[in-house]
Amino acid sequence: MAAQGSPQASRPSDARSAEAWARAHERLVETLRELIRIPSVNPPDPPGPELDAARAIAARLEASGVPATVYEPVPGRGSVVARLRGDGTGGDPLLLLSHLDVVPAPPDRWTHDPFAGDVEDGYLYGRGAVDMKDLVAMELEVVRGLAERAAAAGLDPALHPIPGLRRDILFAVTADEEAGGHAGIGWIVEHHPEHLRAAGAINESGGVSLEVGGVRLYPIQVAEKGYCVYRIAIRGTWGHGSMPRPDNAAVLAAEAIRRLSVPGPARLTPVMARFFEAAAEALPGDAATLLRAMAGGDAGRAEAAIDQRCAPVYARAARALVRDTISPNVIHAGVKYNVIPGEAVIELDCRHLPGTDEPAIRADIEARLGPELLAACRIELVTTAPPVVADHESPLYEILAQAIRDHDPDGVPLPVMAPFATDAKHLLRLGVPAYGFSPLRLEATETYLDRYHGVDERVSLEGLRWGLPVLWDAVLRFCG
Ligand SMILES: [Zn+2]
Numbered sequence: 001m002a003a004q005g006s007p008q009a010s011r012p013s014d015a016r017s018a019e020a021w022a023r024a025h026e027r028l029v030e031t032l033r034e035l036i037r038i039p040s041v042n043p044p045d046p047p048g049p050e051l052d053a054a055r056a057i058a059a060r061l062e063a064s065g066v067p068a069t070v071y072e073p074v075p076g077r078g079s080v081v082a083r084l085r086g087d088g089t090g091g092d093p094l095l096l097l098s099h100l101d102v103v104p105a106p107p108d109r110w111t112h113d114p115f116a117g118d119v120e121d122g123y124l125y126g127r128g129a130v131d132m133k134d135l136v137a138m139e140l141e142v143v144r145g146l147a148e149r150a151a152a153a154g155l156d157p158a159l160h161p162i163p164g165l166r167r168d169i170l171f172a173v174t175a176d177e178e179a180g181g182h183a184g185i186g187w188i189v190e191h192h193p194e195h196l197r198a199a200g201a202i203n204e205s206g207g208v209s210l211e212v213g214g215v216r217l218y219p220i221q222v223a224e225k226g227y228c229v230y231r232i233a234i235r236g237t238w239g240h241g242s243m244p245r246p247d248n249a250a251v252l253a254a255e256a257i258r259r260l261s262v263p264g265p266a267r268l269t270p271v272m273a274r275f276f277e278a279a280a281e282a283l284p285g286d287a288a289t290l291l292r293a294m295a296g297g298d299a300g301r302a303e304a305a306i307d308q309r310c311a312p313v314y315a316r317a318a319r320a321l322v323r324d325t326i327s328p329n330v331i332h333a334g335v336k337y338n339v340i341p342g343e344a345v346i347e348l349d350c351r352h353l354p355g356t357d358e359p360a361i362r363a364d365i366e367a368r369l370g371p372e373l374l375a376a377c378r379i380e381l382v383t384t385a386p387p388v389v390a391d392h393e394s395p396l397y398e399i400l401a402q403a404i405r406d407h408d409p410d411g412v413p414l415p416v417m418a419p420f421a422t423d424a425k426h427l428l429r430l431g432v433p434a435y436g437f438s439p440l441r442l443e444a445t446e447t448y449l450d451r452y453h454g455v456d457e458r459v460s461l462e463g464l465r466w467g468l469p470v471l472w473d474a475v476l477r478f479c480g
Pocket residue numbers: 099131132177204
């Protein structure tokens with residue numbers, strides 16, 4: 001393992017001229033703008049734009065001589081896959097994975113049309129700018145750059161191994177990630193797993209700089225929480241609104257929600273222990289003391305201090321990453337103002353840490369409700385998926401971390417867990433470890449996590465300019 005802050009002597013990206021990188025950046029930005037202008041919203045209404053996006057990506061691959069296959073398992077919903085061949089001496093392939101769908105973007109509070117791809121003051125605005133058409137475009141540019149290098153050497157990337165590649169590179173951009181992936185990666189896992197079977201995958205949401213106490217941290221996602229969604233039907237008694245009753249189902253639902261939304265106890269997983277330790281080593285004074293308290297298992301007390309010191313979104317993330325969480329996000333009760341509702345329905349979004357499973361979450365819900373309230377409840381599991389953990393000391397992780405250090409010698413890469421789910425859940429079924437790595441160096445004031453699914457989602461053009469060679473180096477080191 002190389003020491004922090006020690007750039008390696010030669011970076012694969014140095015073999016390309018500054019002009020070649022400038023052209024690659026221009027094309028990356030143009031691709032990203034084109035993709036943002038395709039409103040591949042999930043849920044699709046009506047289906048179509050996800051297929052348009054898949055076809056646009058396929059067309060760009062083919063323009064560089066890379067054969068691409070578009071799958072359309074559901075009408076109007078497309079995913080695209082491709083492969084660059086190595087000489088086969090380096091082991092199993094590397095998978096470059098991303099998704100082309102985005103969440104809806106009600107435009108009222110945006111300062112730019114979310115589907116116009118406007119550029120202003122060094123930022124490219126639009127739904128998908130960071131989640132995650134940016135990495136789609138970056139991975140696409142890496143594949144095109146390699147294919148064009150082969151073509152320049154007189155080779156056909158459709159037929160010949162790419163010079164310098166010892167492993168194959170698999171490229172997959174999927175539909176439907178934002179709604180569980182069943183019409184995207186889930187379908188590919190079932191019907192064409194050969195497009196995904198790899199030694200490891202580079203996936204979304206990691207490798208983005210986060211400045212704390214003057215130090216740039218680059219959390220690389222190696223794990224993600226699991227989820228369980230429950231629907232709870234609560235039985236009360238119907239009646240006339242003029243004579244209130246304690247078993248009004250809305251009243252029972254309110255009490256259930258109060259009990260369920262009290263934060264549970266903190267528990268530190270190995271990845272988050274490593275995250276807090278590594279951050280403490282890098283940070284000065286008070287901040288380090290605080291993080292050591294988190295790493296030392298005193299997370300419950302330390303997080304109150306973090307709340308006061310951190311941007312709210314990071315404090316919320318820190319709290320969510322050291323405990324199983326329950327968020328009641330849907331409540332339905334009542335039919336008319338003067339009718340006491342005899343039934344209410346609530347839906348819970350529960351996210352569990354590695355080491356907790358679905359039966360344990362259900363048991364916690366039942367214990368929180370208590371026997372009396374529980375007797376009025378019928379709990380139904382809507383959907384669940386397990387937590388995902390990749391090895392944060394693997395050769396691939398080390399290569400990702402080193403690529404960051406090579407391009408930002410003062411930056412500190414460190415492993416982290418995501419509170420949310422990605423397509424990595426589906427890769428778990430094939431035993432492919434996934435690493436969240438969409439390298440971006442951002443200004444200290446840019447609270448990147450707030451852009452996710454948020455208003456004025458945007459990505460810094462300088463961040464992309466920095467990130468593309470970082471990704472290039474990581475891919476070539478692992479596959480070369
Ligand atoms: Zn995403």
